[in-house]
Amino acid sequence: DIQLTQSPSSLSASVGDRVTITCQASHDIGNRLNWYQQKPGRAPKLLIYDASYLEAGVPSRFSGSGSGTHLTLIISSLEAEDFAVYYCQQYENLPWTFGQGTRVEIK
């Protein structure tokens, strides 16, 4: 199975901060990576697919980059509604796997 390791596991940030979350894959996954946001008590929501494509309706402050084994989610200017847990997910190989999540908290 392909392991995805997210870093950091949690972070504290302020509104307006630039936030970077990385996803390290145990094998080359090309660009077959998606990013999701989950708020408490809610289902995950797709933010980025194919590593760098913004899902419809998602604010442009979210962006994704990278390929291979090192991929990144960036929030260019954090807003109050962005405090949540973020997950990466690969679909290069079955079984499709998720990272352990990164919790973004208010500083």
Add this chain to the structure above:
Amino acid sequence: QVQLAESGGGVVQPGRSLRISCAATGFTFKNYGMHWVRQTPGKGLAWVAAITSDGSVMYYEDSVKGRFTTSRDNSKNTLTLQMNSLRPDDTAVYYCVKGERAVLTAIFDSWGQGTLVTVSS
């Protein structure tokens, strides 16, 4: 808009069976691969099973293979997960998830609200 509504969760004893369902509305159900993803506090998110748009091919995560079966009824826009020989580590919130493309391009673009399955004696 896309809506996925799971039902059928509950408390079940180890070794017993449970069937959960998902009613899909707001899109042409028969055109999309569908998935089940579960979430536990300790182990996070985990993909469980997938089924092609026509229901002819299914994929399963190893720990549920031989115990879980997913199926769909495209005439009723319904997805089902039959879970047999349940174990305590199957305890989770189960999400019904729509795939954005063909099932092997696993981009999970819409999620239901989830149904809680608790396996406990």
